[in-house]
Amino acid sequence: MLRQQVLARTRTCGVALARPTTRHVCNPLAPSSCPRSSSSAPEQLRCCSTAAGTTPTASVAPEAAAAAASSPSLQELLSTGARLTTAAQAVWAQVLLPGDTAVDATCGNGHDTLFMAQVVGPSGHVHGFDIQDAAIVATRERLESHLSAGGRLPALSLHRACHSRLQELCGSGVARVVAFNLGYLPGAADKRLITTTQSTLAAVEAALEVVMPGGVISILAYVGHPGGQEEYDAVRQLVSELSPSYWVSSETRLLNRPTAPILILLWRRDARVADNSRR
Ligand SMILES: C[S@@+](CC[C@H](N)C(=O)[O-])C[C@H]1O[C@@H](n2cnc3c(N)ncnc32)[C@H](O)[C@@H]1O
Secondary structure, three states: OHHHHHHOOOOOOOOOOOOOOOOOOOOOOOHHHOOOOOOOOOEEEEOOOOOOOOOOOOOOOHHHHHHHHOOOOHHHHHHOOOOHHHHHHHHHHHHOOOOOEEEEOOOOOOHHHHHHHHHHOOOOEEEEEEOOHHHHHHHHHHHHHHHHOOOOOOEEEEEEOOHHHHHHHHOOOOEEEEEEEOOEOOOOOOOOOEOOHHHHHHHHHHHHHHEEEEEEEEEEEOOOOOOHHHHHHHHHHHHHOOOOOOEEEEEEOOOOOOOOOEEEEEEEOOHHHHHHHHO
């Protein structure tokens, strides 16, 4: 069914492997992240004592409930000049339920991974992806600090792997939120390790398979750095061609702040609603 939804648009890019929507086009500056490489086995890190399957089953963490309950709307945030990174988090908090699976496709320094972890709570599961060791380490440390401070965590799977492998490593139709914050690792010495058009397109295609009906794919794209405009244009084209029977594709940008990121939201419509709308 979902294949038909994806094929409802026409486009070509990347190198199609056996499964047309799973294209592995990794960053050449980080060849070890390439799934075709012999050393490419994903470094799947389980965080602290919260390995998947062994997570203590507890009631909803107070922090998760608070995050969801106190989350302002997108309009409220926009009208008060909040950053679009904050606006994106607010959308996730409104969509995610305790116990859900969420995917941070670009961990970076782990701010978004921790945010998702707090919202889904100890009964949930968060997958984090990054091609840089430094990012995986920073994310793990941030989550460990949260744990040390008395916070609680869901099951965590940190993958040092290209996010084009989302479907392979997370599964199909499992996540209520899949989030991308494109670009480079803030504070990194080497800013050449950035998301690239080809791998981002492959990853967004994979995310279309990973998100569940009623869920959302959130993409923050930056156009101020070299390659950023091309990457944004390519993603915009891809998501503009999705079948409206199955996807709602939207974009928010701050016209008077041209260097601010652009927030793209892809809502996977509930199958029953989508079927009704086609009649
Ligand atoms: C803007 S940062 C993300 C910031 C992060 N969300 C946070 O909360 O700190 C973008 C990240 O994407 C990572 N990245 C670049 N190419 C990638 C790829 N192909 N797969 C996964 N991550 C990638 C970079 O290493 C970088 O850490």
